[in-house]
Amino acid sequence: MADPASFDRFAPAYDRFISLQPGQNSDWVAGLGLRGERALDAGCGSGHAAVRLADQFDEVLGVDLSAPMIEIARAKRARGNVEYRVADVFTVAERGFDLVYSHTMMHHLADYRGGLEYLKSLVRVGGTVAVVDNVCDLYPTPPRAAYLIGAWRGFPEHIAKLGWRDAWFEFRFWHSRPWLDHLASDRYLSRAQFRELYDDVFPGAQYTDLGWALAMRWTCGG
Known part of the structure; x- marks a missing residue:
């Protein structure tokens, strides 16, 4: 692995x-x-x-x-x-x-x-x-939910700031398995x-x- x-x-x-x-x-x-x-x-x-x-x-x-x-x-x-x-x-x-x-x-x-x-x-x-x-x-390793909730909450603001294409990429990156596995480490x-x-x-x-x-x-x- x-x-x-x-x-x-x-x-x-x-x-x-x-x-x-x-x-x-x-x-x-x-x-x-x-x-x-x-x-x-x-x-x-x-x-x-x-x-x-x-x-x-x-x-x-x-x-x-x-x-x-x-x-x-x-x-x-x-x-x-x-x-x-x-x-x-x-x-x-x-x-x-x-x-x-x-x-x-x-x-x-x-x-x-x-x-x-x-x-x-x-x-x-x-x-x-x-x-x-x-x-x-709060904790040495934040739970995945903390990152995912943050991504959802920030999505509308990031669309306005970055435009739909880049905001959507950023949103998907926060939800990607390799990145979430990395954060969990x-x-x-x-x-x-x-x-x-x-x-x-x-x-x-x-x-x-x-x-x-x-x-x-x-x-x-x-």
Whole structure:
């Protein structure tokens, strides 16, 4: 049986899904106004954030386990200063990044704390670690009904916003078996658990509540 956590099974559909929500993967981190020589997008998917960061950093490395997602990134979001790499981000040998960024990747890890510690080891003194991850205060894994009810409730608004064709695609994607199986494999921290863990790994971290996720920014002081 295919790994439900893998994006390989629905990479093109997921890329289209994310493209209908412009900025969700990148607005917060781009809005920090950070600039520098080297940035790492850990779990870059199909490159939505990496291509935004390319406007702010001389070099951007986007790393993801999913070869189909990286293929899409290379085809649709290629830039001269962006390298896309199929790899486990926790095998990245480079160090000294000005920015280490991760978007909704951490909750997939068996060792969440270990993952955060590894990302912390990749940033230079004076650089920034920025992480966005899903949170849920009610239960670690929301039931499928929560997503389906949300899709039904949002459908009329999305028709007005996106047009019938794209809204219908989005609605069907929320109901697709591979996506629902993937969501069922997710394990989220509550807001309190998130802050407790991140405060321990990143003392003095700053937080932004995005509603469906918490965003954390921390500057390495050496």
